Amino acid sequence: xxxxxxxxxxxxxTLEAYSKYRKAHKADVLAHRKLRSVMLxxxxxxxxxxxxxxxxQIQEMLRIEKIFEEExxxxxxxxxxxxxxxxxNWKATMLIEYIDINERKRELARLIGIEDRMFVExxxxxxxxxxxxxxxxxxxxxxxSAVHFVRFEFSPATCAAIRAGAAVKLGCDHPNYPAHxxxxxxxxxxxxxxxx
Numbered sequence: 001x002x003x004x005x006x007x008x009x010x011x012x013x014t015l016e017a018y019s020k021y022r023k024a025h026k027a028d029v030l031a032h033r034k035l036r037s038v039m040l041x042x043x044x045x046x047x048x049x050x051x052x053x054x055x056x057q058i059q060e061m062l063r064i065e066k067i068f069e070e071e072x073x074x075x076x077x078x079x080x081x082x083x084x085x086x087x088x089n090w091k092a093t094m095l096i097e098y099i100d101i102n103e104r105k106r107e108l109a110r111l112i113g114i115e116d117r118m119f120v121e122x123x124x125x126x127x128x129x130x131x132x133x134x135x136x137x138x139x140x141x142x143x144x145s146a147v148h149f150v151r152f153e154f155s156p157a158t159c160a161a162i163r164a165g166a167a168v169k170l171g172c173d174h175p176n177y178p179a180h181x182x183x184x185x186x187x188x189x190x191x192x193x194x195x196x
Contacts, residue, residue, distance in 0.1 A: 003051050007058065007081045009073045015066070018059045029056045035190050038170055041179035043107070045095040046118070046150075046170060048191055049083045082135070083149060087196040088159060094118065094130075094148040108143040110176045115139075115148040117174040123166040125158045159195040162188070 013021060029052060036048040047053075058076045067073060083091050094115060098104035115132035122128070130150035139145055154162070162168060168188055171180030183191070 003055070005051065007051070007055060007077055007084065009070060009077065012055070012062070012073065012077075013059060015063060015068060018063060022059075022063070029053070032190075035187055038181070038183060038187060040118075040170055040172060040181060041177065043097050044114075044172065044177065044179070045097055047093045047095065048187075048194075049085065049091045049093060050190075050194060051084050054080050054084045085194040087194070088154055088156075090120070090152045090154075090191055090194060092150050092152075094132075094150050096144070096146045096148075104146065105143070108146060111174060112139055112141075112144045114144055114172060114174045114177055115150060117172050117177075118150055119171050119173065120152045120154075121169040121171060121180075122154075122158050122161050123168070125155075125161060125166075127171075128152050128154060128158065154195065163192050163195055 012018075032050070033047065033053050033056075036050060036053070038046045038048070040046055058080050061067070061076050061080075062073060065072070067076065083093070085091050096104075096108065096111065096114070098107055115130060118130040118132070119127040130152055132148050132150045133145075134151065135149065168183045168191075169180050170183055172178065
């Protein structure tokens with residue numbers, strides 16, 4: 001999978017080429033995704049996206065749906081490409097995970113607004129709160145969604161601090177889900193690569 005910095009129909013693999021690539025590299029892509037996933041507390045999984053994870057997602061959708069026509073390919077790119085970080089931010093899929101369906105229903109009602117209370121705190125800098133669900137609103141008056149898309153937008157000074165090795169915390173200050181943790185050095189090294 002060639003990373004080009006910009007996902008276009010021409011930069012994607014054909015279904016046949018992707019099928020071969022997938023067999024040889026699926027474990028590598030899954031390891032990359034695991035490295036970029038941070039569990040915040042017991043129930044919030046923040047999966048930081050990258051060009052690799054989004055290319056893989058698009059290629060998987062094309063494979064599963066057997067999409068090979070230009071319009072369908074472009075629709076998948078339009079749906080997922082906005083989740084690729086663009087140099088001054090981290091973008092993530094935020095999953096609220098409760099196995100028990102009744103507990104999930106109850107907690108999603110208690111966690112309305114959680115996506116707006118997610119933050120990244122870089123050593124020596126102010127907290128950066130998530131900008132959530134820019135594509136569409138994912139909560140109602142009764143409950144929040146189990147899936148949110150969040151973006152953490154950084155100033156040039158904050159980007160430089162992250163790249164220079166500053167400690168970084170991921171957190172949430174929602175009253176019903178207070179949590180924070182230090183992002184591991186390995187994960188932070190991968191995430192720092194998203195910043196210019």
